Amino acid sequence: MSSPSKILQIRVPCSSSNIGPGFDVLGVTLSLYLTLTVKILPKHSNLPNFNEHIVLAYSGEGSSHVPLSINQNLITKTALFVLASHNINGFPSPMIININNEIPFGRGLGSSGAAVVAGVILGDIAGDLKLTKDRLLDHCLMIERHPDNVTAALMGGFVASYLRELDSKDIEAPAIPHSETLEDGITANEQAVKQKELTVPNGIGHYIRLKWAKEIKAITIIPQFEVATATARSVLPNTYERQDVVFNLQRLAVLTTALSQSPPDADLIFQAMQDKIHQPYRMELIPGLSEILSSVNPKTVPGFLGICLSGAGPTILALAVNNFDLIADRITEVLKRKKDTQVIVKTLDIVDEGAQVIELTESS
Numbered sequence: 001m002s003s004p005s006k007i008l009q010i011r012v013p014c015s016s017s018n019i020g021p022g023f024d025v026l027g028v029t030l031s032l033y034l035t036l037t038v039k040i041l042p043k044h045s046n047l048p049n050f051n052e053h054i055v056l057a058y059s060g061e062g063s064s065h066v067p068l069s070i071n072q073n074l075i076t077k078t079a080l081f082v083l084a085s086h087n088i089n090g091f092p093s094p095m096i097i098n099i100n101n102e103i104p105f106g107r108g109l110g111s112s113g114a115a116v117v118a119g120v121i122l123g124d125i126a127g128d129l130k131l132t133k134d135r136l137l138d139h140c141l142m143i144e145r146h147p148d149n150v151t152a153a154l155m156g157g158f159v160a161s162y163l164r165e166l167d168s169k170d171i172e173a174p175a176i177p178h179s180e181t182l183e184d185g186i187t188a189n190e191q192a193v194k195q196k197e198l199t200v201p202n203g204i205g206h207y208i209r210l211k212w213a214k215e216i217k218a219i220t221i222i223p224q225f226e227v228a229t230a231t232a233r234s235v236l237p238n239t240y241e242r243q244d245v246v247f248n249l250q251r252l253a254v255l256t257t258a259l260s261q262s263p264p265d266a267d268l269i270f271q272a273m274q275d276k277i278h279q280p281y282r283m284e285l286i287p288g289l290s291e292i293l294s295s296v297n298p299k300t301v302p303g304f305l306g307i308c309l310s311g312a313g314p315t316i317l318a319l320a321v322n323n324f325d326l327i328a329d330r331i332t333e334v335l336k337r338k339k340d341t342q343v344i345v346k347t348l349d350i351v352d353e354g355a356q357v358i359e360l361t362e363s364s
């Protein structure tokens, strides 16, 4: 008798990274989700009407241009990498994977981080590997080398993280499907066959979950154009002046506690969300960014706490306890004046839960 099929759901939240001074350090999960409904069929069963071993269906954000071939789609490419790093060549069982995505691509809301987390979990499930959460994180961090988005998306809530320094040989293996390179490169699967062994080092990422005051909400002002994170990282300098580094360190240390306090101290948070490490250099990619970041302040709008670029942008993240519509209108007005673009506003909750796997049903 063949084993029964299984249906699981993998649900991963979006994330806003940096929160101003915490470049590549801070991330917070927000209430927009990437959801995979995965039906794992018994080995050797045929998928109805398809000659494929894996069937991918996709709806929601990115559906008009996301690749559905398993060697090109970031989610399945990541899962294949996880399997290859455990000497499993390809998906062991046929699967029907329905992807529904609420996270817009290239907007600074961690769509690639969520895809990497979903892919690592998919690989873990497909290979029945039973990896711990910390080990899942190691695999995510081989693929997305800045820890802020993936750590938040996996662990949930407001998270600070850093990477252990690794040997270049560990992170430069061509088999690693980096999430943010602009070209496709060789697939993890092809490379694993050639390389046979692909070891993911232990304990790459270290993190701590921070407290977030429950009354602070995230207003996301999302322009309808994309900025690839790879492009937004390529405009950053390789070296910084000491005073700029000190400027950020001072604010970062204050901000992590300021965001935990109830009631929040608006002036403290507003100043502590200033940054000199990434936002000034990204202004060339986001017209009017400087004016946008100074369009609201706590003295003129009660309830407003602070403003920054969400991740690598172009989304603007405003933190507030009330007056959400007024704050969003002010920022949208400046943004639209600077660039002829549609803007979508979403006031999102901070979510405590990171990626989740829910077993839906089991049938013979």
Ligand SMILES: Nc1ncnc2c1ncn2[C@@H]1O[C@H](COP(=O)(O)OP(=O)(O)O)[C@@H](O)[C@H]1O
Residues within 6 Å of the ligand: 034, 062, 066, 073, 074, 075, 101, 104, 105, 106, 107, 108, 109, 110, 111, 112, 113, 115, 179, 180, 227, 228, 229, 230, 311, 312
């Ligand atoms: N759900 C998804 N499925 C497949 N690929 C995805 C998904 N989400 C994001 N990606 C890939 O990641 C790219 C966006 O990543 P990135 O430039 O880092 O922007 P973001 O700020 O949204 O993370 C997309 O163009 C796409 O190639």
Ligand SMILES: N[C@@H](CCOP(=O)(O)O)C(=O)O
Residues within 6 Å of the ligand: 015, 016, 017, 018, 023, 024, 025, 107, 108, 109, 110, 111, 112, 113, 146, 148, 149, 229, 232, 233, 278, 310, 311, 312, 313
């Ligand atoms: N710290 C990274 C964060 C990128 O986040 P994303 O949501 O834009 O992918 C950076 O600022 O480059």
